[in-house]
Each structure stands twice: as structure tokens, then as C-alpha cells.
Amino acid sequence: MKIDILTLFPNMLDGLLSESILKHARKKKLLTINVHNIRDEASDRHKMTDDRPYGGGPGMVMKIEPIYATLTKLGIKLNKRVAKTSLLNIDRKKTRIILMSPQGETFTQKKAAFLSKRKHLIFICGHYEGVDERVKKYLTTDTISIGDYVLTGGEIATAVVIDAVARMIKGVVGKEESLSTESFRNNIFDWPHYTRPQDFKGLKVPKVLLSGNHEKIATWRKDRALRNTLKRRPDLVNRHKK
Ligand code: ADE
Numbered sequence: 001m002k003i004d005i006l007t008l009f010p011n012m013l014d015g016l017l018s019e020s021i022l023k024h025a026r027k028k029k030l031l032t033i034n035v036h037n038i039r040d041e042a043s044d045r046h047k048m049t050d051d052r053p054y055g056g057g058p059g060m061v062m063k064i065e066p067i068y069a070t071l072t073k074l075g076i077k078l079n080k081r082v083a084k085t086s087l088l089n090i091d092r093k094k095t096r097i098i099l100m101s102p103q104g105e106t107f108t109q110k111k112a113a114f115l116s117k118r119k120h121l122i123f124i125c126g127h128y129e130g131v132d133e134r135v136k137k138y139l140t141t142d143t144i145s146i147g148d149y150v151l152t153g154g155e156i157a158t159a160v161v162i163d164a165v166a167r168m169i170k171g172v173v174g175k176e177e178s179l180s181t182e183s184f185r186n187n188i189f190d191w192p193h194y195t196r197p198q199d200f201k202g203l204k205v206p207k208v209l210l211s212g213n214h215e216k217i218a219t220w221r222k223d224r225a226l227r228n229t230l231k232r233r234p235d236l237v238n239r240h241k242k
Pocket of ligand 1: 100101102126144145146147148149150151152153154157
């Protein structure tokens, strides 16, 4: 999968995308990630990427031109004028252009699975008061929020989405099994895990896990998974598919 990130703060993403599992995925060429500074494509003398909002009000708004120019530089096919409510001339099954914004659809495991099957993802990280509405309307296929809170910008949110998407790409996470049993795969939490020692300052590992009885262990795990989910996220249990 190829990923391009459009941002005004390229350094923010460096560490997050070059460690651990993502580092290995990039090394194995399962994932190519390139970060682009939107400012590089600002055409005016002052390299302006934002401007005051029409109609007045506080803050600055990110301009559409440098974003359009960066997408053009990446080889994304764009129409010169709006055709059919979009400036994009792309295969939406293969390529998704995603604006990160607190006003987007809430990111879920299901969306991560959907995105993990695409060839090319492009993230636009918003900043300041927002991004010119025409970017959202005419230059993107998706708008994603990672939750009901406002971050200083879309960079951390982009890293969150990339992390969740990358681990669903075949070959990125070591054991396929750790994907199939994990939290949220089936709208239900994972069961509790324990490892050595059996007794830590009097805190003991549940006996059933030491019994060697696989049937009993499986039943216990299913029961605990359901109980944990019911306690903390009852809304998920209703959506759980057996
Ligand atoms: N930018 C600012 N807040 C955000 C959020 N919650 N999700 C995605 N992008 C954002």
C-alpha cells in the first residue's frame, strides 16, 4: 500500500511512523509512506498556506491552492474545473483522499478494514480554524474524525488511522491469529491475558488458565470477554455477531 501525507508539520509524524511494526512493514515494502510539506507548493512570495476567513471571525483557514498543487505533484488526476460535484478524476475503489477533521465520520475498526484494502491512501492534515470547505467537498473522498474532541491538528489523528489500517494489511502483523481474536474484531473486547509469574505479591492468575483443560479455558475466555464488554461498552454487545 502507498500512503501520502499532506501536512504543514512534517516532523510531527516522523517518530510515530518509523518505529515498531510500521518500521518493519515499511522495510518489507508492504507499506510506502511519504510525507509532503504543503508549504512547498504555496506559489506566492510569502509561501502562504492559510488566510483570513471570508465573512470575518477569528483564526485562519487553510487555502485550497497549495493542497490542489500538492495533489497534482503526486500525480493525482484532477479536473481543471468541477465536474460531477468533484475535482477528482480517480478510481475511488483504489485511491482514497482523506481529510482529517473533528467533523468527520468517527473512525472504527470497520473503516480501518475498508481502508486496508485500498492501494493508495492520501491524508490531508487540517490545522488552524479549519480547511477551506472546497477541499472537503471537491478534493476528498472521506472525512475522518478519531473521536469527539479537538486536537491541535490532523497529524496525530492521521498516525492513529495509519497504525490501525497498517496492521490489517496481510503480512504486517506476525501471527494472523492475533488479528482474529483481538478486541473489536467482532464488536467484543478481548479476554483478559496473564503471563508469568503465577503469583505476584499475592495476586494470582485464575486457576482455570493453569488447568490445561482447553474446553474450560475457551468457555472462561468467552465469558470474560462478554462480561468485560457488557460492563464497559454494553452498546457493543448488541452489535456482536456470534
Ligand atoms: N483534527 C483535530 N481534531 C481531530 C479529530 N478529533 N480527529 C481527526 N482530526 C482532527
